[in-house]
Amino acid sequence: MQLQLALDLVNIPEAIELVKEVEPYVDIVEIGTPIIINEGLHAVKALKEAFPSLQVLADLKIMDAGGYEIMKAAEAGADIITVLGATDDSTIRGAVDEARKQNKKIMVDMINVKDIATRAKEIDALGVDYICVHTGYDLQAAGKNSFEELQTIKAVVKNAKTAVAGGIKLHTLQEAISAEPDLVIVGGGITGADNKSGVAAQMRQMLRG
Numbered sequence: 001m002q003l004q005l006a007l008d009l010v011n012i013p014e015a016i017e018l019v020k021e022v023e024p025y026v027d028i029v030e031i032g033t034p035i036i037i038n039e040g041l042h043a044v045k046a047l048k049e050a051f052p053s054l055q056v057l058a059d060l061k062i063m064d065a066g067g068y069e070i071m072k073a074a075e076a077g078a079d080i081i082t083v084l085g086a087t088d089d090s091t092i093r094g095a096v097d098e099a100r101k102q103n104k105k106i107m108v109d110m111i112n113v114k115d116i117a118t119r120a121k122e123i124d125a126l127g128v129d130y131i132c133v134h135t136g137y138d139l140q141a142a143g144k145n146s147f148e149e150l151q152t153i154k155a156v157v158k159n160a161k162t163a164v165a166g167g168i169k170l171h172t173l174q175e176a177i178s179a180e181p182d183l184v185i186v187g188g189g190i191t192g193a194d195n196k197s198g199v200a201a202q203m204r205q206m207l208r209g
């Protein structure tokens with residue numbers, strides 16, 4: 001299982017400093033939606049230049065104009081780009097087609113999709129690379145998580161890799177691992193820790209089993 005570090009509440013220099021602390025333990029660095037809103041795709045470019053051996057994910061949460069927005073993120077150096085599962089199939093198709101041309105990967109974020117099993121099956125058939133169940137910040141605050149949804153998509157997704165995100169901490173990681181996702185995404189569980197490299201190292205060890 002791979003580990004993705006989600007960076008959300010930092011600027012570009014802070015993001016670079018943070019990744020330096022945990023680089024040996026993570027596979028993918030996510031440039032979170034708030035960073036892209038604040039700094040634009042320059043943040044993706046800066047992090048890819050600083051850490052060429054890490055995969056960089058641009059969390060654009062694309063909802064329309066799939067092909068064009070993937071093209072722009074690819075130009076900035078993103079390896080993986082997110083599209084929302086709640087959007088139309090035509091947007092996802094456009095994103096997948098452009099990603100194939102650019103040799104990039106698509107992660108579909110299932111945030112706020114109501115019928116996860118049906119939609120995950122449909123999206124899997126569209127040829128995306130990852131399907132991610134995700135409890136966003138606002139629902140995390142209401143005590144929700146995505147571990148049950150992870151089991152649901154594991155049962156129906158046949159082609160894409162599966163991922164889980166949303167409030168995962170060291171003490172809840174085992175619950176995520178039990179459903180055997182291909183990728184675990186952790187933001188505040190690492191960035192909010194006093195000993196970031198220690199927590200990332202422990203997580204890496206647990207994910208390797």
Ligand SMILES: O=C(CO)[C@H](O)[C@H](O)COP(=O)(O)O
Nearest residue numbers: 006032166167168186187188
């Ligand atoms: O996409 C996001 C919010 O929309 C976050 O990057 C994702 O939820 C992971 O961060 P955390 O572990 O802090 O929840």
